[in-house]
Amino acid sequence: MARNTYSDLSNTFIIKKNEHSSDDPESAIFFDSEDREAANVRERKRMCSINVAFLELKSYIPTFPFEKRLSKIDTLNLAIAYINMLEDVLERDIDPFVYLKSTVNLARQGQFNNGVMWSTSDLVARFKWIDWKRLGIEPIE
Template identity: 55%
Template sequence: MLSINSAFEELRLHVPTFPFEKRLSKIDTLRLAIAYIALLKEILISDYDPITYIEKCLRGEIKGEHTAEWNTSDLTARLSWINWENLGINIAQRNPMGAFSPFIRTPHSITTIPSSLGTESSTYYGYNNRSND
């Protein structure tokens, strides 16, 4: 049982989470991981750079047959909290040819927020701190 729990803890580190979340349940972790993997797969086959693709999907500008696989309210809510500039990604200076990929450059920046950290520390990892809005 310890190895299963360890595997879930590791998986939780690689899916987008809100800065204020203490811990996802196992079923929520699995559902979120499935949606996130589907999103990453769709980004790889799209003609857009990753950030543009996510932005267009969140605005409803891209609707494909596979979008429904990952476009869950749970995942889209988490993606909408990402602050790319806090991750060191300057949106204005992205390569229009799509050569720039934050998912390759910083693969865990979006997801490696230890559950013990509060929202103050989570802003460093790329999330908007909504309490200051």
């Protein structure tokens, strides 16, 4: 079996070395550049689909009008808080608007963790920017 040298491998990429090997090139797994190119295309498509999903998720959560871009972690945290808020509203026996208004007012007084998981300063601040009248709801004061 002929031994490969690094100069012979100009059209290949080293992907992963055996954990118990030295720096010996024969102990590495090699892929053709075409395989690597195909893997790069798949990864770009995967990242594109993730970014599209984040854009769609962002369209469902309250955002500030001036926000051009939320980070992915901020989008996830806001989505979690928003889902918890919607779940909390559904579980209450009182009018959802009355409950939401009282919780937001408590949060505005600095009582952010007043027994509800979703009452974060970031989410509450976003409620101030919602066009409540357009939704047919009296604005939160």
